[in-house]
Amino acid sequence: MRICLLGILCAGVLSGCSTAREAPQQAATAQDFPRTAEGKPDFTGVWAGPGFRHTGKDTDSATVRLYTDAKMAPMKPEGKSLFYRAHTGNVRVDDPTAVCLPNGLTRQIPSPYAQQFIQTSNQLVVLYEYMHFFRVIPFGAPNRPHAADSQPTYMGDSIAWWDGDTLVIDTVALNEWILDAYHPDDGGSRWHSDRAHVVERIKFTDGLNASYDVTIDDPAIFTAPWVENWSMQRKPTWKIFEFVCDDNDRCRGGNCTASDAQKTSTQ
Numbered sequence: 001m002r003i004c005l006l007g008i009l010c011a012g013v014l015s016g017c018s019t020a021r022e023a024p025q026q027a028a029t030a031q032d033f034p035r036t037a038e039g040k041p042d043f044t045g046v047w048a049g050p051g052f053r054h055t056g057k058d059t060d061s062a063t064v065r066l067y068t069d070a071k072m073a074p075m076k077p078e079g080k081s082l083f084y085r086a087h088t089g090n091v092r093v094d095d096p097t098a099v100c101l102p103n104g105l106t107r108q109i110p111s112p113y114a115q116q117f118i119q120t121s122n123q124l125v126v127l128y129e130y131m132h133f134f135r136v137i138p139f140g141a142p143n144r145p146h147a148a149d150s151q152p153t154y155m156g157d158s159i160a161w162w163d164g165d166t167l168v169i170d171t172v173a174l175n176e177w178i179l180d181a182y183h184p185d186d187g188g189s190r191w192h193s194d195r196a197h198v199v200e201r202i203k204f205t206d207g208l209n210a211s212y213d214v215t216i217d218d219p220a221i222f223t224a225p226w227v228e229n230w231s232m233q234r235k236p237t238w239k240i241f242e243f244v245c246d247d248n249d250r251c252r253g254g255n256c257t258a259s260d261a262q263k264t265s266t267q
Contacts, residue, residue: 033204036121041165041204043117043124046238050212050230051112058237062112065230066180067190067216072226079221083179087187091256094189096178098256100131100245102154104177106192108133109200109214110230116240124160124167129240137169146172152194169200193220208234 034042048054053061075083091098103111113130126135135158142161150157156174160167176194183189199215210232217225250257 032206034207036119038121040162041167042119043167043202043210044119045234045236046114046116046240047210047232047234048238049113049115049232050110052233054209054231054233056208056233058235060233060235064112064181065110066182067106067110067228071228073222073224075221076223082193083190083221085189085191087189094187095183097131097245100249102131102133102177104154105156105171105174105198106177106179106196106214106216107181108155109212110180113243114235114238114240124169127240129243131245132243142168143170146170156198163201165203167200167202169202171198171200174198192216192218195220197225202232205231208236210234 034044036042048060050065051062053063055061085093087094092101097103097107102108108128108130111128111130113128115129116127118125118127122139124135124137124139126137128134133155135155137158137160139160139162142163144159144161146157146159150173152173152175154175154177156171158169158171160169162168174192174194174196177191179190179192195218197217199217201213201215202210204210212230212232214228214230215225216222216228250259
């Protein structure tokens with residue numbers, strides 16, 4: 001069992017959100033973590049991603065993490081209006097996940113739900129518990145070009161390669177979409193453009209932990225790439241559970257109704 005958030009991420013409960021990073025792990029030796037028959041680090045397993053406290057135990061505490069303002073590169077003069085979106089009163093714009101639209105890659109990374117890695121010699125499959133999104137990521141030569149016919153999607157076009165013992169995942173062709181679960185008290189959201197380029201670098205720090213560094217390069221908004229430093233923890237006893245967003249969709253067509261708990265709450 002694990003303790004995780006149920007329902008829509010961080011809507012109206014930002015007091016529980018966190019951007020803090022766990023204490024850094026010691027560098028791993030070659031004997032500290034599993035390897036494939038080809039000698040590559042083997043990330044196969046279920047992981048608590050950046051959206052967990054990483055207790056080192058079977059149970060863990062989920063926390064909605066945001067990208068850290070202080071780590072972001074300066075914005076271009078025209079970038080602020082693209083990045084910050086004012087509250088409109090239309091849930092399909094203010095938080096599309098409330099009507100079961102996808103998280104998108106950048107928001108999915110720090111989501112407080114488990115994820116399962118299935119690694120083979122030629123590809124990595126990532127299964128996300130939240131909304132049951134998935135990525136099928138082919139391995140190949142470093143810094144190779146993406147397919148010329150890649151079309152923008154919520155999760156983008158991802159390719160992977162090895163930099164020594166570091167797994168590198170390079171993603172382009174992302175829809176213009178929400179960056180993270182940022183919702184200030186006065187409403188609004190943060191977005192990335194359709195020119196965003198995301199690079200994930202994952203490396204074991206010991207047998208159960210890995211560093212997870214995310215570089216975001218969005219030339220429509222920022223003057224330079226910037227890096228968010230997170231981590232992941234493998235959970236050998238965990239499995240991915242069924243998640244059906246529509247079962248809890250109280251905002252069909254953008255018209256929201258309160259749940260029974262909300263109707264009786266005094267908060």
